[in-house]
Amino acid sequence: xxxxxxxxxxxxxxxxxxxxxxxxxxxxxxxxxxxxxxxxxxxxxxxxxxxxxxxxxxxxxxxxxxxxxxxxxxxxxxxxxxxxxxxxxxxxxxxxxxxxxxxxxxxxxxxxxxxxxxxxxxxxxxxxxxxxxxxxxxxxxxxxxxxxxxxxxxxxxxxxxxxxxxxxxxxxxxxxxxxxxxxxxxxxxxxxxxxxxxxxxxxxxxxxxxxxxxxxxxxxxxxxxxxxxxxxxxxxxxxxxxxxxxxxxxxxxxxxxxxxxxxxxxxxx
Numbered sequence: 001x002x003x004x005x006x007x008x009x010x011x012x013x014x015x016x017x018x019x020x021x022x023x024x025x026x027x028x029x030x031x032x033x034x035x036x037x038x039x040x041x042x043x044x045x046x047x048x049x050x051x052x053x054x055x056x057x058x059x060x061x062x063x064x065x066x067x068x069x070x071x072x073x074x075x076x077x078x079x080x081x082x083x084x085x086x087x088x089x090x091x092x093x094x095x096x097x098x099x100x101x102x103x104x105x106x107x108x109x110x111x112x113x114x115x116x117x118x119x120x121x122x123x124x125x126x127x128x129x130x131x132x133x134x135x136x137x138x139x140x141x142x143x144x145x146x147x148x149x150x151x152x153x154x155x156x157x158x159x160x161x162x163x164x165x166x167x168x169x170x171x172x173x174x175x176x177x178x179x180x181x182x183x184x185x186x187x188x189x190x191x192x193x194x195x196x197x198x199x200x201x202x203x204x205x206x207x208x209x210x211x212x213x214x215x216x217x218x219x220x221x222x223x224x225x226x227x228x229x230x231x232x233x234x235x236x237x238x239x240x241x242x243x244x245x246x247x248x249x250x251x252x253x254x255x256x257x258x259x260x261x262x263x264x265x266x267x268x269x
Contacts, residue, residue, distance in 0.1 A: 010058050011066065014087035018042040019058050034094070036145045037107065040138050041087065044114050047131045048073075048121050073120040075113075083113045097153070107154045111139060115160075115167055122171045132168065139164035184209050190216055 009016040018038030021031040025039060045054045049069055057066035070080045090106045118135065121127075127135075140161045141147040150157050184206060188198040194216055201209060 010061065011063055011084060012088040012091065014038050014091035015042075015058075015066075015084075017091075018087075019055065022046070023055070033145050036149050037090065037094075038087070040146055041110065041114065044135065044138050045070075045117075047127070047134060048114075048117050070117075073117065073124060075117055075120055079113055079116065083110065086110045086113070094153070104153070105155045107150060108156055108160055111160045112163070115139070115163055118171070119167055127171060132172065135164065135168070184213070186213055186216065190220070194219070 010019065015038070017032070017035040019042050021035045021039035022042040024031040025043075031039060042054065049072060053069040053072065054066070057063065057069065067080060067084070070083070071077060086106055086109050090110060093104060093106060118127075138146070141150070154160075185198060185202060191198045191201055196212070201212065204212075
């Protein structure tokens, strides 16, 4: 087990020891179980923002970069500051913990902000199944040091567990929710076939959605009527005049290009 003595803390002691404990954990080395909660908070942050966004500012000792990364997905600066303050308060609480110390709502306050971070990130980028399982371990542990610690110092862990379950359902059923909210949407696989994400399409106006749908359906109908694709340059298009044939061919090429530009313009707003 590593024993750390630090003169200058990164952000505050909670983040200093939390990040170091996480790095030891990643390397398969033992860490001080006293900082179990801090370690799991950092673990959650690395999933939400990416390891580089959390660990690199620490390695180069850039606190401002770390704070800026926490508001990457539109977390308010007020919440970011509150999160940092609550982490330091939790550390101080644990340092003075004894048998007569009453539990506080610090754990819940910190995890509520973590849950908000997760929901804001999920609006722009989905989580993997493995990452969702890790969040399960963090917010609703079945056993181990974290569960024991939460039972000792948490005031109302049931609230966090229920909130996480609701958020988890919303995250994992985003696609189904979008289909229910907007009946104009095509099946997700149809968008995916043409390189689109249904969640991004769902954010567009009804007019733009209908325009994209129309283009996709035109392509789908082409696939049904044309059994064998014939290269464009080999298509038999003749009116008996070589110059006119060239104009017809150029017109078809321009039409195909314009369809692509229209779809891209719709997505780009």
